[in-house]
Amino acid sequence: MTIQSEAQLEESLMQQLAGQGYERVAIKDESDLVGNLKAQLEKHNDTTYSEAEFKQILNHLAKGNVFDKAKTLRDKFALRRDDGSSHLVEFLQMNKWCQNQFQVANQISNEGDYLNRYDVTILINGLPLVQIELKRAGIELKEAFNQVNRYRRHSYSANYGLFDFVQIFVISNGVNTKYYANTVGYGNTKKASFKFTSFWADRSNQKITRLEQFANVFLERCHIAKMISKYTVLTTNKTLLVLRPYQFYAVEAIVDKVENSVHGGYIWHTTGSGKTLTSFKASQLLINNPNVEKVVFVVDRKDLDNQTIREFNSFKEGSVDTTTNTANLVKQFNDPNTKLIVTTIQKLNTAISRERHALKMEAHRDKKIVFIFDECHRSQFGDTHKRITEYFNNYQMFGFTGTPIFAENASGNELGKRTTKDLFGDRLHEYTIVDAINDENVLKFSVEYYSGVKYNGRDLEDEKVEGVDVREVFVSDDWVAQNVDFIIKNHDRKTKSREFTAMFAVSSVEVLAKYYEEFKKQKEAGKHNLRVATIFSYTANEEDKDADGILDEDAMPDDGKVNMHSRDMLESFIGDYNQMFGVNYTTKDSTSFYDYYRNIADRVKVREIDILLVVNMFLTGFDSKTLNTLYVDKNLKYHGLIQAYSRTNRILNETKSHGNIVAFRNLRKNTNEALRLFADKDVNEQVFMRPYLEYTEEFNKQLGASWRSEERRVGKECR
Numbered sequence: 001m002t003i004q005s006e007a008q009l010e011e012s013l014m015q016q017l018a019g020q021g022y023e024r025v026a027i028k029d030e031s032d033l034v035g036n037l038k039a040q041l042e043k044h045n046d047t048t049y050s051e052a053e054f055k056q057i058l059n060h061l062a063k064g065n066v067f068d069k070a071k072t073l074r075d076k077f078a079l080r081r082d083d084g085s086s087h088l089v090e091f092l093q094m095n096k097w098c099q100n101q102f103q104v105a106n107q108i109s110n111e112g113d114y115l116n117r118y119d120v121t122i123l124i125n126g127l128p129l130v131q132i133e134l135k136r137a138g139i140e141l142k143e144a145f146n147q148v149n150r151y152r153r154h155s156y157s158a159n160y161g162l163f164d165f166v167q168i169f170v171i172s173n174g175v176n177t178k179y180y181a182n183t184v185g186y187g188n189t190k191k192a193s194f195k196f197t198s199f200w201a202d203r204s205n206q207k208i209t210r211l212e213q214f215a216n217v218f219l220e221r222c223h224i225a226k227m228i229s230k231y232t233v234l235t236t237n238k239t240l241l242v243l244r245p246y247q248f249y250a251v252e253a254i255v256d257k258v259e260n261s262v263h264g265g266y267i268w269h270t271t272g273s274g275k276t277l278t279s280f281k282a283s284q285l286l287i288n289n290p291n292v293e294k295v296v297f298v299v300d301r302k303d304l305d306n307q308t309i310r311e312f313n314s315f316k317e318g319s320v321d322t323t324t325n326t327a328n329l330v331k332q333f334n335d336p337n338t339k340l341i342v343t344t345i346q347k348l349n350t351a352i353s354r355e356r357h358a359l360k361m362e363a364h365r366d367k368k369i370v371f372i373f374d375e376c377h378r379s380q381f382g383d384t385h386k387r388i389t390e391y392f393n394n395y396q397m398f399g400f401t402g403t404p405i406f407a408e409n410a411s412g413n414e415l416g417k418r419t420t421k422d423l424f425g426d427r428l429h430e431y432t433i434v435d436a437i438n439d440e441n442v443l444k445f446s447v448e449y450y451s452g453v454k455y456n457g458r459d460l461e462d463e464k465v466e467g468v469d470v471r472e473v474f475v476s477d478d479w480v481a482q483n484v485d486f487i488i489k490n491h492d493r494k495t496k497s498r499e500f501t502a503m504f505a506v507s508s509v510e511v512l513a514k515y516y517e518e519f520k521k522q523k524e525a526g527k528h529n530l531r532v533a534t535i536f537s538y539t540a541n542e543e544d545k546d547a548d549g550i551l552d553e554d555a556m557p558d559d560g561k562v563n564m565h566s567r568d569m570l571e572s573f574i575g576d577y578n579q580m581f582g583v584n585y586t587t588k589d590s591t592s593f594y595d596y597y598r599n600i601a602d603r604v605k606v607r608e609i610d611i612l613l614v615v616n617m618f619l620t621g622f623d624s625k626t627l628n629t630l631y632v633d634k635n636l637k638y639h640g641l642i643q644a645y646s647r648t649n650r651i652l653n654e655t656k657s658h659g660n661i662v663a664f665r666n667l668r669k670n671t672n673e674a675l676r677l678f679a680d681k682d683v684n685e686q687v688f689m690r691p692y693l694e695y696t697e698e699f700n701k702q703l704g705a706s707w708r709s710e711e712r713r714v715g716k717e718c719r
Helices: 006-019 030-045 051-061 066-074 141-154 211-217 221-230 245-260 275-286 306-315 326-333 345-353 355-362 383-391 420-424 433-438 470-474 477-494 509-524 564-581 590-605 638-648 668-679 692-718
Strands: 076-080 086-090 102-111 115-124 127-134 168-172 177-181 232-234 240-242 265-269 294-299 340-344 369-373 395-401 427-431 444-449 501-506 532-534 611-614 627-633 658-663
Touching: 006 102, 006 115, 006 127, 006 211, 030 051, 030 086, 030 102, 051 066, 051 076, 066 232, 066 240, 115 141, 115 221, 127 141, 127 221, 141 168, 168 211, 168 221, 177 240, 221 232, 232 275, 245 265, 245 275, 245 395, 245 427, 265 275, 265 420, 275 294, 275 369, 275 395, 294 345, 326 340, 326 345, 326 355, 340 345, 345 355, 345 383, 383 395, 395 420, 433 668, 444 638, 470 477, 477 501, 477 509, 477 627, 477 658, 501 509, 509 532, 509 564, 509 611, 532 564, 564 590, 627 638, 638 658, 638 668
Parallel strands: 127 168, 265 395, 265 427, 294 340, 294 369, 369 395, 444 658, 501 611, 501 627, 532 611, 627 658
Antiparallel strands: 076 086, 102 115, 115 127, 168 177, 232 240
16 A cells, blocks of 8 residues: 655645535635635625625624634624625524535745744635644654644734634544644643544444545544534633544534434433533533423532533533522423523422422423433432332423443342333443543553452462451451552552552441541551541441442431431541641531532542542542542442443543552452443453563563573574
């Protein structure tokens, strides 16, 4: 196969795009770009502009940074015409995205701090909205990525700054092709990361890497306009996000269901793949459907923490009602201007169950309501779900989960064993942990099994050992002390000198208290300076259910029935936390406890807490890019195991290469079973790194073979 030069690759792409219906235009510099822009805007708006009128438009377009111009692109400009009349200038047709003017140009020169020439530019209505940078085959894509960053710094903002209107970058060497959003972070070396570029893929998650195929699908005129119009998100922290392919297909599937069916379904997207953005975008598009009365995004109460609030409010300011007052939810249902509601399943349950809300909620029972449930593997399998489905008569229900409930991992209750499909309907799209790791959207895991106590020369594993009560050993002081010793000795190595943080999941509140006190005792003895914090439920009749795969028994406690012993212990531990950070939290009212929960979440993310001790809280739904290690002393399995492990595998930067799992139990069988269930194939090496000792042994073996080979060569030469 002949390898094309960069110039040949560029010309081939230009010809392909022209064949796909783009008008090929010759634009040498900004002067040509401005002249072409005037002609295209006149064509798009079916009018002509005088030089004075067009000067107003140019001055309007020149204002602001990348984010400001992304907003300008989506808004209309009220032009005051020479005759005094007003005219709205449209820069992009957002709703009928195919009805725009599409052009392609190459080698446009632009001079700022330096003179730069850009490879291939896609113009929509005369504005450069997609920029493609090419390298010949064999050159790393990162070179094209770095070149884009240089262009952004050196020339994009020059003159009228029209290249700051670029929404999507595409980088390719012909063999591999990726895309990403133009966001303010990409000019900043602290924020710019090649890890956040994406491959496009088909609906089955098969990557489309070659430039020719990518251009045929992703750069098809209607598709690229749709990606810009519908699937690029402007956040309130002034960045642009463009959806990844699996997010695109999931949203499209939900929208199609609502428009063409009365049924619901669920989305299986692995933990860490950006389900919040996907669900928000689906919600945002659905509220524009005139047949939909309300879109209700439902989370569990314990998930409505600062993270969820920030994420949703970053997409739409004020979209989350953080109060515990159900009356506010009922008010939102009755406000015709509020089409998107973000609430908790607990408040929704109260709204449809309590007599005082009945009259105001009755009017909505027959209206078209779309429910979207976040993390539907939890809290959707009890009476509340049944009550919601029986109350509303004209609803569609969609669930998002990283770990679906299948028949094999279903837990029974009074309603019987039910699966995710039983509750929500067919699976609409799937993106497993294997897909995410292959796409480098999440990290692999490194699992290390360590047993702190030995009997008769063998490791104590989570199995029957003759003459030993294993469960008794797992709660013994020796077991706890030796595991704490291991953590103290190895924590800095695991977290790269505390550049990252860790969680420690244990089997029960009683065991957690032992670990907490052991860490505290050793700290007072001067053996470590780790900042250890903890949080757990103090509900009545606590049980250790960790063996069933469910991690949601640590529900946020109410002020009703509580286990006073657990509450007193937690109150003491919170006292230590208050002293450590100069705060004042308590368990004496639920509001303060919620605030404590949220404060811990924030401090873990900014690395002010080194180890967070938990039973089940934070093992699902909690995302922290700075957390890279999970210590485990409990019998995790199925979706609970995958959810817990996945706290560690969020992508941050080049330093964070994998998530660390240190298991003080023998979880090999459970880990393999969970992987089989949620990956459905033999992909162990794609998800888990081999043990460190295997790498060192192989290295030493190869090094020894190399030395022996060199010795033989030298020996022959000497002879």
